[in-house]
Amino acid sequence: MGKKLYIGNIGPNATQEHLQTLFSCFGKVKKAYIVNDKDTGKSKGFGFVEMSNDDEAKAAIEALDGKDCGGYTVKVNEAKGK
DSSP: OOEEEEEESOOTTOOHHHHHHHHHTTSOEEEEEEEEOTTTOOEEEEEEEEESSHHHHHHHHHHHTTOEETTEEOEEEEOOOO
């Protein structure tokens, strides 16, 4: 079973491809997306990445949480349920 991660404080120029590439260093990325504002189409500054397993997700969290990515200190943790 995969693990869904929340990625916060994403820079405004980041793309889904950037997330895919960054997180693929830690394992198989099933899905990566940035949440956009419905009215403007611009990034809301956060997104989600679905990793293929818990170990890969844990490695990504440990390596990236609180790190500088494109001038922004990103927050990476396990996504909470709705």
